[in-house]
Amino acid sequence: MIIVFLKVINNKDRFFINNKIEKQIIGILLDVDWFKLLYYIYLEIIVGDKMEDEKKLSEFQRRINSGEVIEPKDWMPERYRKQLIRMMGQHAHSEYVGMLPEANWITRAPSLRRKLILLAKVQDEAGHGLYLYSATETLGVDRKDLLEQLLEGKAKYSSIFNYPTLSWADMGVIGWLVDGAAIVNQTVLAKSSYGPYSRAMVRICKEENFHKKQGYEIVATLAKGTPEQKKMVQDSVNRFWWPALMMFGPHDKESPNSAELMRWKVKLKSNDELRQRFVDLTVPQARAVGLTLPDPELKYNKERRSWDFGEINWDEFYNVIKGNGPMNKERIKARKEAHENGAWVREAAEAYAAKHKINRKI
Amino acid sequence: MKLDNNVKNALFEFLLRMGDDRLILGHRLSEWCGHAPVIEEDIALGNIALDLIGQASAFLNFAAGVEGKGRTEDDLAYFRNETEFKNLQLVEQPNVDFAHTIVRQYFFDVYSNLVLTNLTSCPVNELAGMASKSLKESKYHLRHSKQWLLRLGDGTDLSNEKTQNAVNNLWRFTKEIFDIDETEKLLIEKGIVPEMSGFREKWLDSINKTFMEAKLKLPEDNLDFSAGSRNGFHTEHLGHLLAEMQILARSYPGAKW
Numbered sequence: 001m002i003i004v005f006l007k008v009i010n011n012k013d014r015f016f017i018n019n020k021i022e023k024q025i026i027g028i029l030l031d032v033d034w035f036k037l038l039y040y041i042y043l044e045i046i047v048g049d050k051m052e053d054e055k056k057l058s059e060f061q062r063r064i065n066s067g068e069v070i071e072p073k074d075w076m077p078e079r080y081r082k083q084l085i086r087m088m089g090q091h092a093h094s095e096y097v098g099m100l101p102e103a104n105w106i107t108r109a110p111s112l113r114r115k116l117i118l119l120a121k122v123q124d125e126a127g128h129g130l131y132l133y134s135a136t137e138t139l140g141v142d143r144k145d146l147l148e149q150l151l152e153g154k155a156k157y158s159s160i161f162n163y164p165t166l167s168w169a170d171m172g173v174i175g176w177l178v179d180g181a182a183i184v185n186q187t188v189l190a191k192s193s194y195g196p197y198s199r200a201m202v203r204i205c206k207e208e209n210f211h212k213k214q215g216y217e218i219v220a221t222l223a224k225g226t227p228e229q230k231k232m233v234q235d236s237v238n239r240f241w242w243p244a245l246m247m248f249g250p251h252d253k254e255s256p257n258s259a260e261l262m263r264w265k266v267k268l269k270s271n272d273e274l275r276q277r278f279v280d281l282t283v284p285q286a287r288a289v290g291l292t293l294p295d296p297e298l299k300y301n302k303e304r305r306s307w308d309f310g311e312i313n314w315d316e317f318y319n320v321i322k323g324n325g326p327m328n329k330e331r332i333k334a335r336k337e338a339h340e341n342g343a344w345v346r347e348a349a350e351a352y353a354a355k356h357k358i359n360r361k362i
Numbered sequence: 363m364k365l366d367n368n369v370k371n372a373l374f375e376f377l378l379r380m381g382d383d384r385l386i387l388g389h390r391l392s393e394w395c396g397h398a399p400v401i402e403e404d405i406a407l408g409n410i411a412l413d414l415i416g417q418a419s420a421f422l423n424f425a426a427g428v429e430g431k432g433r434t435e436d437d438l439a440y441f442r443n444e445t446e447f448k449n450l451q452l453v454e455q456p457n458v459d460f461a462h463t464i465v466r467q468y469f470f471d472v473y474s475n476l477v478l479t480n481l482t483s484c485p486v487n488e489l490a491g492m493a494s495k496s497l498k499e500s501k502y503h504l505r506h507s508k509q510w511l512l513r514l515g516d517g518t519d520l521s522n523e524k525t526q527n528a529v530n531n532l533w534r535f536t537k538e539i540f541d542i543d544e545t546e547k548l549l550i551e552k553g554i555v556p557e558m559s560g561f562r563e564k565w566l567d568s569i570n571k572t573f574m575e576a577k578l579k580l581p582e583d584n585l586d587f588s589a590g591s592r593n594g595f596h597t598e599h600l601g602h603l604l605a606e607m608q609i610l611a612r613s614y615p616g617a618k619w
């Protein structure tokens with residue numbers, strides 16, 4: 001009996017009892033006095049809690065709908081917390097892994113001024129990573145665990161960073177297109193419902209705007225440079241245009257988390273809307289410096305007052321996400337090596353800190 | 363300040379040394395970007411690299427001005443060959459691991475603080491100004507490298523071993539830091555560079571104190587070869603570093619970036 005009872009009440013995920021057989025069993029069992037007692041206690045505690053949760057949930061949704069900001073100490077549904085940890089973690093990893101393709105050119109930058117700007121940019125990205133890891137920690141996870149997931153290949157990061165940087169022009173085009181796409185995404189995320197995330201986005205977006213400006217300046221300089229430089233920058237645009245469009249994720253109808261995230265105002269615009277905004281912003285910028293975007297279907301649509309564009313190669317998109325992109329293995333390898341080679345350093349710092357506490361006590 | 367030609371030449375040489383030290387060390391540190399033991403160190407090492415390359419840019423810009431041949435700081439950085447570089451051998455040594463990087467940095471930072479402090483009272487205003495701006499940054503660099511040296515030396519047995527090993531490997535590159543040649547003698551004589559005697563003692567004194575605290579041993583002082591990097595004599599590492607640094611600028615002569 002007890003076992004049947006426990007089985008019934010353990011089925012927490014099903015609200016109340018919605019299974020016919022279970023109802024019958026309960027009906028029979030309710031004739032047994034002690035079971036009745038236990039059952040009512042169950043109603044009081046578990047179902048009562050559930051109803052309490054329902055109330056909290058609707059109150060939570062009301063707060064979201066009226067545009068209130070959710071702070072770490074506020075009640076939030078477990079799904080909301082999980083989704084945020086996933087999104088913010090991915091974002092933090094993207095900043096961290098995203099250092100690698102650009103760091104690849106710091107030592108070869110063609111002038112001291114460009115070297116300083118690039119170094120400062122990559123350093124900013126490290127700062128964004130750190131800031132976002134800390135913001136994610138407000139949801140009750142540890143940076144250590146997040147990093148572990150990254151190194152084990154369990155956590156995602158933006159697929160764009162799995163493409164190689166093959167010329168100096170990539171330093172311009174990444175700033176222009178990749179930081180540019182990030183800005184379109186993040187300007188909206190800055191209004192997201194979770195306080196620490198939206199504040200992080202406001203702060204980070206300011207710097208991403210700098211990066212975009214500096215990137216576009218490199219692009220413009222090369223575009224009016226020698227024939228070799230022009231070729232270099234056009235080639236880079238050809239390689240990065242489509243991967244940049246992929247940064248906005250799958251079509252809305254293919255995006256499994258979108259509806260829920262939008263209901264909670266973690267996301268405020270759909271992937272396709274944001275992608276369109278990015279295309280509309282970028283096409284005139286490309287034209288202004290005489291660069292061609294590698295899409296024969298790109299055409300201004302007067303009715304929509306927007307640019308029509310061709311279909312993304314989704315096979316490529318899903319393959320890169322699955323780990324088969326040109327640089328996935330190298331990126332994770334680089335992160336792993338840094339982590340492993342740094343283990344003794346982190347241990348030394350911990351040991352030193354521990355010793356010092358002991359010394360101070362003495 | 364109006365300078366004679368030979369003093370000008372000496373000042374140009376001296377500025378190259380200051381600039382090249384910082385450019386090459388900054389380059390080495392920038393190699394860490396994205397590969398540091400913790401993300402905080404990606405930021406810190408990147409920051410120090412930025413400071414140093416920024417300082418290099420200022421010193422080389424001034425050097426080009428003193429030379430007066432219409433060259434720019436970029437011409438000096440990108441279009442000189444190995445034997446024309448005047449940086450210390452110490453700063454061109456490869457990163458190897460975090461211990462080598464920190465020991466190299468600490469040796470340089472102590473020296474750099476001494477020189478920059480000295481130069482703040484230089485009668486050439488531009489140089490004095492550059493020195494005092496750089497000194498502020500250099501003090502922070504020294505704090506960083508010293509704090510790490512203590513942690514690595516007095517951390518675990520493994521970290522102590524690795525750090526002692528780095529000290530032993532890099533020690534032989536430290537003597538030439540304090541060699542004073544004709545160029546510097548002339549500048550000291552003319553009162554442009556303040557007296558530098560006693561620098562090695564002061565430097566050793568700081569190193570000794572920190573090593574004691576960090577449980578590191580000073581290697582035997584058997585410096586048996588003369589280096590001479592200030593006159594363009596380097597280890598083989600510099601050539602590879604420059605090949606990487608200069609490839610793009612030299613592949614497209616005349617291009618603007």
Ligand SMILES: [Fe+2]
Nearest residue numbers: 095124125128
């Ligand atoms: Fe960023």
Ligand SMILES: [Fe+2]
Nearest residue numbers: 095128182208
């Ligand atoms: Fe970002």
Ligand SMILES: [Fe+2]
Nearest residue numbers: 125179208211
């Ligand atoms: Fe950025």
